[in-house]
Amino acid sequence: MSDNTEEKRPLDFIRQIVADDLKTGKHKQSVTRFPPEPNGFLHIGHAKSICLNFGIAEEFGGRCNLRFDDTNPSKEEEKYVEAIKRDVEWLGFKWAGDVHYASDYFQQLYELALELIKKGKAYVCELDAEHMREYRGTLTSPGKNSPWRNRSVEENLELFTRMKEGEFAEGSHVLRAKIDMASPNLNLRDPVIYRILNAIHHRTGSEWHIYPMYDYTHCLSDMLEGITHSLCTLEFQDHRPLYDWVLETLETPCHPQQIEFARLNLSYFITSKRKLLRLVEEKHVSGWDDPRMLTVSGIRRRGYTPASLRNFCATIGIGRSDSLISLSILEDELRNDLNVNAPRRICILDPVKLIIDNFPEGRVDMVDGKNYPQNPETDTRPLPFTKELYIEREDFMEEPPKKYFRLGPGREVRLKYGYLVQYASHEKDSNGNITTIHCTCDLESRGGFAVDGHKVKGTIHWVSASEGKTVTVNLYERLFSVSDPGTNSEVDFIDQLNPHSIKVVNNAVAEPELLNLQPGTTVQFERMGYFCVDSRDSAPGKPVFNRTVTLRDSGKI
RNA sequence: UGGGGCGUCGCCAAGCGGUAAGGCACCGGGUUUUGAUCCCGGCAUUCGUAGGUUCGAUCCCUGCCGCCCCAGCCA
Numbered sequence: 001m002s003d004n005t006e007e008k009r010p011l012d013f014i015r016q017i018v019a020d021d022l023k024t025g026k027h028k029q030s031v032t033r034f035p036p037e038p039n040g041f042l043h044i045g046h047a048k049s050i051c052l053n054f055g056i057a058e059e060f061g062g063r064c065n066l067r068f069d070d071t072n073p074s075k076e077e078e079k080y081v082e083a084i085k086r087d088v089e090w091l092g093f094k095w096a097g098d099v100h101y102a103s104d105y106f107q108q109l110y111e112l113a114l115e116l117i118k119k120g121k122a123y124v125c126e127l128d129a130e131h132m133r134e135y136r137g138t139l140t141s142p143g144k145n146s147p148w149r150n151r152s153v154e155e156n157l158e159l160f161t162r163m164k165e166g167e168f169a170e171g172s173h174v175l176r177a178k179i180d181m182a183s184p185n186l187n188l189r190d191p192v193i194y195r196i197l198n199a200i201h202h203r204t205g206s207e208w209h210i211y212p213m214y215d216y217t218h219c220l221s222d223m224l225e226g227i228t229h230s231l232c233t234l235e236f237q238d239h240r241p242l243y244d245w246v247l248e249t250l251e252t253p254c255h256p257q258q259i260e261f262a263r264l265n266l267s268y269f270i271t272s273k274r275k276l277l278r279l280v281e282e283k284h285v286s287g288w289d290d291p292r293m294l295t296v297s298g299i300r301r302r303g304y305t306p307a308s309l310r311n312f313c314a315t316i317g318i319g320r321s322d323s324l325i326s327l328s329i330l331e332d333e334l335r336n337d338l339n340v341n342a343p344r345r346i347c348i349l350d351p352v353k354l355i356i357d358n359f360p361e362g363r364v365d366m367v368d369g370k371n372y373p374q375n376p377e378t379d380t381r382p383l384p385f386t387k388e389l390y391i392e393r394e395d396f397m398e399e400p401p402k403k404y405f406r407l408g409p410g411r412e413v414r415l416k417y418g419y420l421v422q423y424a425s426h427e428k429d430s431n432g433n434i435t436t437i438h439c440t441c442d443l444e445s446r447g448g449f450a451v452d453g454h455k456v457k458g459t460i461h462w463v464s465a466s467e468g469k470t471v472t473v474n475l476y477e478r479l480f481s482v483s484d485p486g487t488n489s490e491v492d493f494i495d496q497l498n499p500h501s502i503k504v505v506n507n508a509v510a511e512p513e514l515l516n517l518q519p520g521t522t523v524q525f526e527r528m529g530y531f532c533v534d535s536r537d538s539a540p541g542k543p544v545f546n547r548t549v550t551l552r553d554s555g556k557i
Numbered sequence: 558u559g560g561g562g563c564g565u566c567g568c569c570a571a572g573c574g575g576u577a578a579g580g581c582a583c584c585g586g587g588u589u590u591u592g593a594u595c596c597c598g599g600c601a602u603u604c605g606u607a608g609g610u611u612c613g614a615u616c617c618c619u620g621c622c623g624c625c626c627c628a629g630c631c632a
Contacts, residue, residue: 552592
């Protein structure tokens with residue numbers, strides 16, 4: 001796999017901190033973690049976090065754990081665990097040792113909660129959700145103490161134990177950290193750290209009746225794993241004092257440093273699990289792995305490569321300011337990779353027949369098509385050239401402007417790898433649609449070279465009408481028609497979907513070779529773009545191609 | 558009208574007191590059997606703004622303006 005780590009780009013602020021901590025000896029080795037909640041599929045925003053956390057481990061010789069943050073059994077499922085593991089591996093990363101789960105620590109977390117109670121730093125509260133909100137105060141006014149705040153340690157211990165034993169109903173009791181109900185930081189107003197939940201957990205089943213909350217779990221899980229740098233997104237900044245409070249209060253043997261960075265926003269897309277879920281549930285897309293989705297699985301099915309994702313993440317960098325990254329950066333990294341790694345093939349997406357009047361009937365010339373423009377002349381495949389061909393409808397114009405380099409009355413053009421042909425005539429149906437174009441060809445120009453050496457500017461691609469194979473091609477465009485869908489709360493993001501995000505072409509004509517591709521393979525259709533064999537809808541001998549991305553087409557008329 | 562963040566080219570992003578890297582996009586030109594690739598060249602007298610400190614400030618200080626996040630028994 002190629003990525004551009006070899007270029008000495010400046011370190012982002014997080015890597016600088018890691019480098020400094022290693023240099024000063026604060027840490028012998030960096031230990032990071034990627035902590036997804038298994039409640040949905042990973043999207044490109046997660047890829048940024050994955051590249052950061054695993055990337056640091058690779059670059060600094062450290063370790064990176066994969067840890068599932070599974071503290072809410074009502075939302076989490078095993079199938080997401082499997083999908084997430086597959087996505088991380090597909091990106092090319094390897095987690096240190098076994099996969100970790102926050103649920104591995106439930107017993108330790110419980111014992112530490114007992115410690116907290118004994119220190120007088122946590123109490124069982126019986127306020128219901130509504131009262132709890134009321135007591136919390138507002139952004140501008142302080143909260144007030146819960147009437148249960150000053151229970152004795154013994155009583156708290158007994159109540160918490162009974163919570164654990166399943167003696168109480170959901171919602172009736174919670175364990176709260178005793179911090180400061182007047183704190184300007186709402187997260188410090190005696191946050192709930194344990195609640196009663198009787199759901200079945202995907203790993204621990206019905207063993208537990210109480211489940212720890214994120215703020216309590218995350219810092220301790222980090223601590224237990226010896227994480228040195230706990231990287232998360234900006235919205236957790238306000239939680240950092242609580243992260244630190246738990247570790248300090250419990251006097252833990254180590255204290256990971258939480259560092260926040262800005263989450264990824266990509267133009268013309270949404271990176272919100274909740275909104276992606278709605279697209280799936282309301283069937284605006286075919287599923288989590290719809291090639292138009294910017295989920296890791298959708299991206300993969302679309303034909304993107306792991307290297308292009310990693311290079312993209314390296315290119316955009318890590319910062320703390322809100323940003324909206326242009327989709328063109330992603331596409332640029334994709335093209336950089338595919339340009340050198342995707343073999344060239346030929347497929348006509350919108351066929352119109354071209355007949356070479358002076359070419360012998362029944363003759364099949366096998367001409368050589370180059371697989372990669374940068375490779376030696378010998379890396380070729382045979383292409384059957386016959387009297388009747390298909391060319392792209394857009395490659396012929398009845399009244400072409402001067403700068404149009406393709407076929408038209410009076411024009412000469414090169415059929416790539418084949419022959420030079422000169423326009424003879426064309427036919428139209430009653431609706432005025434062009435049905436057939438007639439040309440004559442210079443039989444001496446095989447390979448596309450003029451015998452007398454004259455220049456031919458235009459080169460177009462073609463497929464033999466008799467030897468070509470009909471295939472289905474999905475022409476994808478961006479899923480949304482505005483650059484910042486979902487940003488304006490006045491508008492439902494569903495109304496911002498691009499009605500032309502998919503166009504299915506059922507009569508594309510492909511060179512025979514194209515039927516032999518393995519699902520998941522990405523090739524370039526010369527002059528048209530990069531296309532990937534769909535891994536779900538293709539059948540042997542009946543491939544379905546997804547347009548991964550178009551070619552750049554600067555100045556094309 | 559509480560607290561926490563952020564503000565360098567259209568979009569990202571370096572810069573760490575010594576006089577504005579790089580990428581994307583865009584605009585020119587060259588090569589080309591993909592109007593692709595590749596190659597050259599252009600693209601911030603200026604760093605949200607107003608003051609202050611300094612020989613010198615994008616970097617330090619102060620005020621102002623703008624944007625984002627926080628009142629789940631979600632993560």
